[in-house]
Amino acid sequence: MEERDKAIALLDSGVGGLTLVRELRNLLPGENIVYFGDTARMPYGPRPAAQVQSFALEIMDFLYTAQDIKMVIVACNTATAVGLEHYRKHFPVPILGVLEPGAKAAVNLTRTKRVGVIGTEGTIASRAYPRTICQLDESVQVFDRACPMFVLVVENQLIDTPETLRVAESYLEPLVRENVDALILGCTHYPLMEHVIAQVMGESVVLVNSAWFTASTAREKLAEMDLLRSGSCGWQRFFVSGEPANFEQIGRRLLGYDLKAYRVTF
Ligand code: DGL
Numbered sequence: 001m002e003e004r005d006k007a008i009a010l011l012d013s014g015v016g017g018l019t020l021v022r023e024l025r026n027l028l029p030g031e032n033i034v035y036f037g038d039t040a041r042m043p044y045g046p047r048p049a050a051q052v053q054s055f056a057l058e059i060m061d062f063l064y065t066a067q068d069i070k071m072v073i074v075a076c077n078t079a080t081a082v083g084l085e086h087y088r089k090h091f092p093v094p095i096l097g098v099l100e101p102g103a104k105a106a107v108n109l110t111r112t113k114r115v116g117v118i119g120t121e122g123t124i125a126s127r128a129y130p131r132t133i134c135q136l137d138e139s140v141q142v143f144d145r146a147c148p149m150f151v152l153v154v155e156n157q158l159i160d161t162p163e164t165l166r167v168a169e170s171y172l173e174p175l176v177r178e179n180v181d182a183l184i185l186g187c188t189h190y191p192l193m194e195h196v197i198a199q200v201m202g203e204s205v206v207l208v209n210s211a212w213f214t215a216s217t218a219r220e221k222l223a224e225m226d227l228l229r230s231g232s233c234g235w236q237r238f239f240v241s242g243e244p245a246n247f248e249q250i251g252r253r254l255l256g257y258d259l260k261a262y263r264v265t266f
Pocket of ligand 1: 012013014016017042043044045046075076077078079120123151186187188189
């Protein structure tokens, strides 16, 4: 198989990384995509960093050995935050994360230099966002907050309920009070409930969905390596570690077409 025809591999703990599949499809419709959602072991957020690293490596090993791939995107902020450099030592393909593209976008977008970050407990505890933002522009102040319930809300299809709005208010009001003008959705699940987050944050706060910025980074990297696949008919293949039905349902709603997910157990 020609190198450029190989797939871009994505991994996440569940459905969150599908927000990135959607952006890749729009930006690079000719690319083939292989996706792994570790639905049997999600959420990753409360797990120790070493365990998240070992799950991510296990999945990458499957993707690298059983699929023909030319690039890996860790479509999970938690797995990116705790181990991107570590994963890069193990596989001879470019490995991109979702954290830096979102951080860069927020630094460019903020006018008041007050940026909010929301993510899982693991992402927030790693301090990876404040560190990256400070390296990009040390005058930017970062206000971060873990929102552990959001992943469960999305995975269990409970987004448009009054309870979710109340949970969102209690997580986000401290950030509203800090007057942030940009908020990084530092978990790939959060764009699926962006309208609820926007309702609480108000119109003056720009929400940064790192999926688009990551897709654009992937395009730059593939172009640099002369590995872009042109055309408009890339295929997608989905794997999950748990029951496929819920994943397929959320995927259909998000991507706008039927998809089939195959179950893989380790
Ligand atoms: N979607 C993932 C992230 O971006 C993981 C969420 C979780 O499993 O806790 O962090």
